Amino acid sequence: MTVNQQILLDNRPTGEAVESNFKLVQSPLPTLEDGQVLVRHHFLSLDPYMRGRMNESKSYAVPQPLGEVMLGGTVGEVVESRHPKYQAGDKVVGMGGWQEYSAVDANVPGALRKVDTTHVPLSYYLGAVGMPGVTAWYGLVKIINPKAGETVVISAATGAVGSAFVALAKARGCRVVGIAGGPEKCSYAVSELGFDACIDYREHTDVKTMAKALKDACPDGIDGYFENVGGYIFDAVLLRTNAFARIALCGMIAGYDGQPMPLANPALILVNRLKLEGFIVSEHMEVWADALTELGTLVATGKLRPRESISQGIASAPAAFLGLLKGKNFGKQLVKLI
Template sequence: MNRQYLFDHYPNVVVTSECFKLHDEIISQIDEGEILVRNHYLSLDPYMRGRMSKAKNYAAGQELNTVMQGGTVGEVVESKHADFKVGDTVICTGGWQLYYRTAPTMDSNHVRKIDVSRIPMSVYLGAAGMPGITAWYGLNKIIKPQSGETLVVSAASGAVGSVVGQLAKQKGCRVIGIAGGPEKCEYVVETLGFDDCIDYKAYPDAETLSHELRQLAPNGVDAYYENVGGYIMDAVLDNLNAFARVAICGLIAGYDGRAIPISNPRAILVARASITGFIISDHMDIWPQALAELAEAVAKGVLIFRESVSVGLESAPDAFIGLLQGHNFGKQLVKLI
């Protein structure tokens, strides 16, 4: 039997557990060219919220009554495909379910074998996976940090933000994180090695947050890696230096559909700032290099990662709702086996 979560209802503003429906099905015999994967870990990611909506987006929305999409790592348990054998560990878009039956094709990147001899398989969904590669791209290809510059990153303890800050430190930047709560901020500084971290919850508006940032960065901010939006973005824009670069990676504060306007666009003009949004799936060409570098850094212990693991497929809806509310501490995963 396979157990899966279907997308059952569009959220009415916030995501609730009623948006998802459990469904059991019998797994039929696989055909020639197919494999059956037992999913071990499911990745929960903020982009899933955007897909649960009819609003304009960069990718097609999730259809009602279909298996919730998502990245997974797991083990091939049956194979009628020449390139995969039983026991191979793979990363794929296996979705919110226990088993994934698929027909990998040569021109498709959707099932890849992964080397788990040096790093755990779950890391291919985090620091050495899509979130890490997103951090790598935004930092190296958009921000292009120079040694001695000051960089700010929001959602700093999370899957993307934690990698951004560590890579920027390795490039000689002064790095200031922004995160929710003292525990996350302490981790960002003490464990990840950022220079400072601001608990935005202690500064509930742009003015007070901007003031605090100015205390920590009296010479201004040269680069901003944006994961959140809203008043946090306003506060950072207010502190930009001339010709600052801003990479818009995510705007999670507005993913439930609430408008998160930029309150003072004059700051962009005054700083002559470059603001670039990007989606990592548009840049598949850099994945091999980024993945190799990140996996090597994790294996050597020079790139630290943290995971929030909820156990059992049935825990996925609550874990996802928690992710959107900041309850995760590090990369949010669901352990399925």
């Protein structure tokens, strides 16, 4: 191959993101300079945070530049190296973006990392044993910090973060309740992932019915909540929180298209003396080694068996990404590039 297919952000969304926001182009393979490594990507990660970066408005991350390759995590194989620490054939994880190949400056700390695929499949380094898994670990361990016997809840329960969260929380002796969309996902959450209960938000479409479902699933109240969605689900959870409950605020996918998301009962934060902390996992690199060690062990011992949704080919990435934002994926959303 002498051509690199890439997907650029062509224009910014107005409201809901659409496929025409993206553009597929071809470019010649880059010529390597000293210190660089050429990586052929095997899998591309699609993640909800990417939607926020498509906007120009202020956020925790710099907006995705127009006319440039969409940013994103990748795993793949070194095909050429001009760096002494990397050889052709090495399996690596990095931020190669929405393209088939990337030239990486391997001298930049954290730009590239070798991975061992003996016990952990390569694709898992974009999910359970990658950024989503560490996200689950940080929110649970550093913010919720549960005691054995406590009840913890997570929205988007069957995604990459949720599947890691339940394994980590069960290892700490928690009762774990998920919220997911549709009976198939909820059945999978309980029977395969190990949730004690899972609530179908498509059956409980307002605060009152969701709060009732949470009361039934969490008879002792909620001690910890991992928030990925926002909106009425957050309102319902707040109604069921115990005193001194902890909330790890990771994502607000219900508001990614720009809608405001006011809280119905913010006084509950005071009444229940809640701890509410937002976090960005890339700002906590000091925990990654510990988190990845535990997550890798859970995978290797069969206690974490995440599911993946895989679309084929770089051209499929925009449609797969938009489907992810609507919950059409089942497990970690990836694009297979080989």
